[in-house]
Amino acid sequence: MPANHFNTHCPDWATALLNGFSQIFLQRHPLFGLLCLLAILFTAPVLLGGALLGGVAGLLTAQRRGYAKADRQAGLFSYNGVLLGLLLSLYFPWSALLPPLIIAAGGLSAMLTQQWLKRVRFSQYMPAYTAPFVGLGWVLLCFATPSTTAHLIEINPQNVLAAPFKGLGQVMFLGHPLAGAMIAAGLLIADRRAFCWAMLASVAGMGWSMLHHDFYSALIGLGGYNAVLAALAFSSPGQKPWLPLLGIAAALLLTPVFAAIGLPTLTAPFILACWLIRTIVQMLGKATVTHTPCALEENQPRLR
Numbered sequence: 001m002p003a004n005h006f007n008t009h010c011p012d013w014a015t016a017l018l019n020g021f022s023q024i025f026l027q028r029h030p031l032f033g034l035l036c037l038l039a040i041l042f043t044a045p046v047l048l049g050g051a052l053l054g055g056v057a058g059l060l061t062a063q064r065r066g067y068a069k070a071d072r073q074a075g076l077f078s079y080n081g082v083l084l085g086l087l088l089s090l091y092f093p094w095s096a097l098l099p100p101l102i103i104a105a106g107g108l109s110a111m112l113t114q115q116w117l118k119r120v121r122f123s124q125y126m127p128a129y130t131a132p133f134v135g136l137g138w139v140l141l142c143f144a145t146p147s148t149t150a151h152l153i154e155i156n157p158q159n160v161l162a163a164p165f166k167g168l169g170q171v172m173f174l175g176h177p178l179a180g181a182m183i184a185a186g187l188l189i190a191d192r193r194a195f196c197w198a199m200l201a202s203v204a205g206m207g208w209s210m211l212h213h214d215f216y217s218a219l220i221g222l223g224g225y226n227a228v229l230a231a232l233a234f235s236s237p238g239q240k241p242w243l244p245l246l247g248i249a250a251a252l253l254l255t256p257v258f259a260a261i262g263l264p265t266l267t268a269p270f271i272l273a274c275w276l277i278r279t280i281v282q283m284l285g286k287a288t289v290t291h292t293p294c295a296l297e298e299n300q301p302r303l304r
Contacts, residue, residue: 012073013059020055020078024130024172025187026232027194028074032186036172039183040086043169043176047089050102051172054085057106058113067114077113081106083133084140086173087266091144105136112136124282126275129233130267137266153219160206166221167202167228171267175220194235201231201248208252226251229270234277246277 018033025032040048058081062072071077084105092098109132116128153159165180168187174180187195205224209217217223230247250273258265 016059016073016075017052017055017078019073019075020059020082021051021075022186022190023075023079024082025183025194025198026229027187027190029186029190032190033075035182035186035189039169039174039179040172042182043174043179047086047173050085050089050098051082052085053099053102054081054083054088054106054109055079057081057085057103058110061107061110062114065111065114067110071114071117076117077110080109080113080130080133080136083130083172083267084109084136087133087137088140090173091141101140105140109133109136126278129271129274130229131271134266134268134271138264141264153216155215155219159219163206163219163221164199164202164224166219167205167224168198168221170221170225171228180221191235193237194232197231197235197244198228201227201244201251204248205252223252223255226255226265226267226269226273229267230273233270233274243277243281247273250276 015030018030018037019028021033021036022029023033024036037048037051040051055078058078059072062077067077085102088098088102088105092101112132112135113128116125116131119125120127162177162180165177165184166175167180168183169175169177169179171183172179184195184199187198202221202224205227206218206221208227209215209223214223227248230251231244234243234247251269254269254272255265258268
């Protein structure tokens with residue numbers, strides 16, 4: 001079903017919220033967003049409430065503060081809230097304090113996104129990507145005491161084949177292959193080119209982890225999700241094909257850096273990889289990189 005056909009049968013607030021889910025993967029497609037939401041519901045239902053609460057908090061904050069409707073409908077004020085809701089639901093036990101914390105984090109992420117968007121449009125500021133999520137996530141995780149017990153996973157053909165799909169799911173903290181398969185289907189519906197780059201990046205991440213004998217990360221998808229996002233950031237039509245490849249390589253090389261310095265990885269390698277590549281391209285002047293997360297500059301909101 002085309003995105004515009006889906007929009008005509010969906011209220012504005014629901015379209016904006018679903019676009020927020022799809023924007024996690026740098027797409028603006030409510031049907032893809034619905035598949036992301038269902039992936040959470042079917043594989044990690046305990047996280048769904050936090051994801052919805054964070055996304056709604058970001059959207060309502062943007063609406064109450066009068067941020068541009070086009071930005072709200074594109075999901076630009078919801079995706080960081082969704083990720084923060086997932087993170088907090090995963091690392092903190094449910095209590096009376098958790099919903100207000102998710103609401104506050106989602107609202108604050110929307111305000112940070114608005115300030116970033118303003119600077120991007122009037123300067124050469126780098127796109128925000130998931131920077132509000134990472135910055136707030138690092139602060140919030142200082143107060144968490146998650147279990148770090150790793151379960152054993154057997155190296156067999158079934159787990160190896162499932163690993164690339166898990167790499168897609170881990171973008172949203174989902175380690176079930178069904179979640180990855182639903183996300184892959186959503187990407188295929190939204191943008192076949194993006195789907196191909198995402199799968200390639202996830203396979204590359206799995207292979208990179210195996211090459212370094214980190215079979216656990218390889219088989220549960222943790223080795224590739226930042227590479228997936230970096231590839232998607234440069235996968236728009238018209239982009240040079242070497243840009244997604246460079247994004248994949250940079251994300252894979254940067255991922256161990258954050259573990260080495262004691263910071264939670266989250267999506268920081270993806271952000272830093274994209275910022276570095278855009279800076280290098282601008283300095284060299286060899287290619288024009290479309291600011292995919294800021295397509296609103298041309299009144300065509302698509303990506304975050």
